[in-house]
Every structure is written in structure tokens, then in C-alpha cells.
Amino acid sequence: MCAAARSNAIVLARGEELIGIGSGQTSRVDAVDVALLKARRAGHDVHGVVLASDGFFPFADSVTHAAEAGITAIVQPGGSVRDAEVVAEADRLGVAMVFTDRRTFRH
Numbered sequence: 472m473c474a475a476a477r478s479n480a481i482v483l484a485r486g487e488e489l490i491g492i493g494s495g496q497t498s499r500v501d502a503v504d505v506a507l508l509k510a511r512r513a514g515h516d517v518h519g520v521v522l523a524s525d526g527f528f529p530f531a532d533s534v535t536h537a538a539e540a541g542i543t544a545i546v547q548p549g550g551s552v553r554d555a556e557v558v559a560e561a562d563r564l565g566v567a568m569v570f571t572d573r574r575t576f577r578h
Contacts (some may be wrong), residue, residue, distance in 0.1 A: 483507070499526070531557050536556055548571050
């Protein structure tokens with residue numbers, strides 16, 4: 472789903488069900504917030520949900536927002552100069568993180 476969305480795409484999924492999407496925002500943290508808002512607005516509980524991103528996280532703030540909402544796993548391509556900080560924040564918050572090494576971000 473991230474590959475089909477445009478720029479700063481964040482998708483939330485439970486199992487094989489897409490429950491929230493945020494894309495086209497000027498910042499990745501805003502895209503996380505929009506995806507969470509849409510999932511909640513549709514009546515979904517976001518605790519235990521997986522978040523996927525079309526591009527790397529340039530800062531750890533997106534991970535913080537996701538974890539505070541109850542996200543337990545993040546899939547992202549990696550490749551930021553701050554990957555170590557992002558991973559450290561995920562570790563600190565108990566969020567599993569997988570790097571795909573495949574960026575699908577596009578404008």
C-alpha cells in the first residue's frame with residue numbers, strides 16, 4: 472500500500488487489513504498523525520497495529536508518536552543518516568523495527 476500512495480506515505484495494518492493511511496504531508500510525523508487520525512475516525516483500535524512507511528524516518532519523532540499511540544511494529548526502508556537514533560528510540564519504546572532496504576517514496 473505504501474508504494475501506491477504518494478510522498479510521505481504511512482499505512483497502518485492489522486493482519487491483512489489496512490486500517491489507516493496518511494500521505495502527501497510535508498513531514499513524515501504529520502503523515503503518521505493523519506494515518507492514526509483516520510484509523511481512529513473509522514473506529515479502529517490502533518494498539519498492536521503495524522505501521523509501514525514508504526521512506527526512511529529522518530527523525531525519531533515519528534517513532535515516538537507511533538509508540539505513544541500503541542503501534543508495536545514498524546516497517547521502513549532505512550537509509551537515513553539518523554537511522555541509529557531512530558532505532559534507539561524504537562528500542563527504548565519497545566517497538567519492533569524492520570528495515571526493507573527498499574524505498575518506494577515518490578513525488
